[in-house]
Amino acid sequence: MDSAASTHKSKFFKRNVGLFFILIWLIGFIIFKVYPFATSLYYSFTDMHLFNGIHKFGLFQYEKVFTTSKIMKSLKITFKYAFITVPLKLIAALFIAYILNFKIKGVNFFRTAYYVPSILGGSVAVAVLWKAVFKNDGIINTILGFFGVEGPNWLADPGKALWVICLLRIWQFGSSMVIFLAALKGVPADLYEAASLDGAGKWRQFFSVTIPLITPVIFYNLVTQLCQAFQEFNGPYIITNGGPLQSTSLVAYFVYKYAFEQYEMGLASAISWILFLILLVLTIIAFVSQRYWVYYSDDEN
């Protein structure tokens, strides 16, 4: 009996020796991710204030989120932002990746050039530059003026400022592009050959061969981009400061404002959790929907 138990034990150890390799990551993950995650869940049910502490418990913060028009408006703007940027960014990334997959002269240069914005994009300097590009006498309006068009006031028009932020995100399609490029390389050449023998042109090949085969990667990019878009912070913070008239106040920006400027940790946590739930639901929808449009080559169907 004893020996059986010890064999069982050593088997367990052998089978799970990998755990030790990830132990350092695991400790960091628990301290810096799981703990704040759990704490924020707890705070979201309290009136946690950075300096006044906790005085009451309940669901009132969630109630406040849904009854404060400012926050609801920012949720709407965030949805708008995500649903504008994610499809456009994926289309841009796939399109450029498809072109860069051809054997063109200097293709490596172009691959690098298109990837550069993704490395720079998250940085503060580019956001500052973006503001300079779109200001009244910035380069965009100067070029428009060259053609005799009077450029709009991009940063101050509530209808256009969101597009300035969106464009910054769409411009940074490099990382999705690289993933698409890898996927495109994985599409077997004999399928294209067969398609062209059947008389399919480049477009037909793209839509009937390429797209179906890379749907798993499209799916992966969709989910990651969706998660990131909902958490965009740099653009509104640096370029527009949430304005004009709160037209670019994305949710993550509000979370920061409430948490670190007004010290309302409870409310900020509640907003974060609602954001998390929204992301969770959207991800579940994406996962449920994939059986209708994502093709896995090892799939039984």
Place this chain on the structure above:
Amino acid sequence: MKLAKRFMALSLSALMALSFAGCGDKTSDTSATTKANSTTKAADSNSGTDSGKGYEDCEISISWWGGDARHEATIAAIEAFQKKYPGITVKYNYGAWSDWETAMATQFSSGTAPDVNQINWNWIESYSSDGSTFLDLNTVADTFDLTQYPEDKLDLCKVGDSLQAVPVSMTGRIFYWNKTTFDKAGIGVPTTNAELLAAGQTFKDVLGDDYYPLSLGEYDRMICMVYYLESKYGKNWVENGALNYTKEEIMDGLSYIDSLEDNHVMPTLAIQIGDGADSLDKNSKWINGNYAGILEWDSSATKYRSALAEGQEMVVGNYFTDWGSNQGGFTKVSLGFAITATTKHPHESAMLMNYLLNEDEGTTLLNSQRGIPLSAAALANCTSQNLLDEMVAEANSKVLAWCDYQLDAKFEDSSLKGSDGVYYDVFGNLSYDNYTVEQAADALIEGVGATLSK
């Protein structure tokens, strides 16, 4: 098997979303943060008191915000302090105002703040409303000379009987004009409201659509309106924790601000946002004189003066006597110094503060870097050596002589003053014509009321 795979994928992506959730943090730490260790040995606090010296060998820390000139002067003063008191090591940490408050708030809340801190006046209300964040300076009165300060100014920094901070200087808003631009328009700088309103049209006719005699952001407009209302109606904005003005009076004030835009006195907010500058002193239209006036704190006006392009002259203006029969306007403690309550070295921290704010050596180096000093000793020392900036001194004396009203501590609450706060909402929508004057008044009354009742 298929189900298990799907489930695995789903949980992995949930995990991913979870790990992204931690990334929403601020990534733009632009404030220059520097720490320096002096060459003196870092002795620990247990090395015992040297009774001959009157202080312990120890390491203390200090923090402040400001511009480059203030940084240089303060560092020089700290180094002189360390030379005078060998054995005390001072670590320092400084930066620009932008985001400084959020960084300090987390330090105060987590108990990791430096021993001595330059604080904004409303921090007492925000971070230490029960008096527990900052040390009661009465407990170190034998080291820090409180007698140099007027009693009524010290009272502004008290929570109950506990003196939370020492006020370094007083400040108020006052007009500054770009005289060069007014000269170009062929008129003198405005001394009355009527002249200001007329200047709008003159600027438009003589200099062009791009020129305005004044430029006010959202928060500046709020302050300008309160100065106007106080001049006209002769009462504090907030009295005994309640708004002291009726809806009609507030509508009058808002109409006045609106009229400044209509008369081409100041640019609309849309124009200012379209300029794409972070602040007015970085706006090319201020630098080149297109915007020829500001209503600014006397303690921070030098920043706007030094931003001007070569050949432009900035002068201190006068308060308008035709706004009303009262001397409208409020003053406030521009900034203070406080000792963190958790400090292990209150005595040495107080020594450092006294050196910087009261002793001749320190105040000579710091002169008017933090405004015109309230400390009688510092003022006497700086005046006798002629160290004070002439424009700062002129503006400060005008402010102190004119402004009759009190600033309530919640006027600068971030729920009002912040970029998503009430003032931005009210004056933004008013300028964009989304609110009528009446709607703006309602929004302002509701927003201020909500903050006051917090």
